[in-house]
Amino acid sequence: MKTTTVWKSGQAFDTFQGNAKLEVDAKAGFGPKAMLLSGLAACSGIDVVEVLEKMRVLFADLEIEVEADQTDEHPKVFKDIHINYKIKTSEENKQKVQKAIDLSLGKYCGVAAMLKKNSNIYYTISLSPESI
Amino acid sequence: MKTTTVWKSGQAFDTFQGNAKLEVDAKAGFGPKAMLLSGLAACSGIDVVEVLEKMRVLFADLEIEVEADQTDEHPKVFKDIHINYKIKTSEENKQKVQKAIDLSLGKYCGVAAMLKKNSNIYYTISLSPESI
Numbered sequence: 001m002k003t004t005t006v007w008k009s010g011q012a013f014d015t016f017q018g019n020a021k022l023e024v025d026a027k028a029g030f031g032p033k034a035m036l037l038s039g040l041a042a043c044s045g046i047d048v049v050e051v052l053e054k055m056r057v058l059f060a061d062l063e064i065e066v067e068a069d070q071t072d073e074h075p076k077v078f079k080d081i082h083i084n085y086k087i088k089t090s091e092e093n094k095q096k097v098q099k100a101i102d103l104s105l106g107k108y109c110g111v112a113a114m115l116k117k118n119s120n121i122y123y124t125i126s127l128s129p130e131s132i
Numbered sequence: 133m134k135t136t137t138v139w140k141s142g143q144a145f146d147t148f149q150g151n152a153k154l155e156v157d158a159k160a161g162f163g164p165k166a167m168l169l170s171g172l173a174a175c176s177g178i179d180v181v182e183v184l185e186k187m188r189v190l191f192a193d194l195e196i197e198v199e200a201d202q203t204d205e206h207p208k209v210f211k212d213i214h215i216n217y218k219i220k221t222s223e224e225n226k227q228k229v230q231k232a233i234d235l236s237l238g239k240y241c242g243v244a245a246m247l248k249k250n251s252n253i254y255y256t257i258s259l260s261p262e263s264i
Contacts, residue, residue: 032174045137045139074240
């Protein structure tokens with residue numbers, strides 16, 4: 001796996017994986033360190049979607065909030081990481097959602113496995129039991 | 133620090149830090165795990181630019197390639213991480229560039245500090261001594 005990151009000016013960069021491009025800007029845009037939180041969210045989100053689909057669970061509107069405080073001293077690293085999985089599905093599916101998340105954070109998601117070497121990762125589920 | 137990541141379909145997500153948005157797609161775009169490599173590049177790039185500017189070193193065209201192999205078993209994590217800092221500056225500034233990178237990877241860059249808990253991080257410098 002490889003990325004190429006090109007400095008533009010100030011704290012702004014274009015970063016590429018193959019032809020795909022993201023714009024990073026620590027001052028006025030998406031910061032480099034926040035990419036770790038989003039990488040964690042998307043990595044785990046992929047697992048959760050895949051596992052729920054395998055379980056034939058009906059769901060919609062998956063949204064993943066990830067939040068972390070940082071240490072005060074340089075290098076500033078994340079303390080605990082808190083993930084909130086917001087998902088629309090029937091109340092009866094809550095155990096299956098929890099199972100999917102546990103499989104992701106405990107077994108499948110490489111980003112979680114790496115970040116856990118530095119931080120504890122906690123999660124909550126906000127289940128919205130509207131009809132889908 | 134907080135990000136919100138919204139599932140679109142398949143392995144595609146929009147992720148937000150405040151108003152800034154990045155598009156992630158593990159199948160056909162920028163993958164979640166690659167965000168860690170780019171986060172490392174931009175985090176360290178910011179330090180290198182800042183330190184070189186403080187040292188009054190003239191430079192241009194900073195480009196940072198980051199590459200990592202992954203383990204075969206789930207959860208797939210990075211093995212060694214290799215960074216190549218490509219920079220245009222006079223040959224006589226090489227020691228200063230090296231000093232700036234060492235300060236970043238050893239002291240300032242929080243992303244490096246976190247990823248080092250899982251992987252060794254190595255770097256090379258490709259100095260292009262054209263006039264700037």
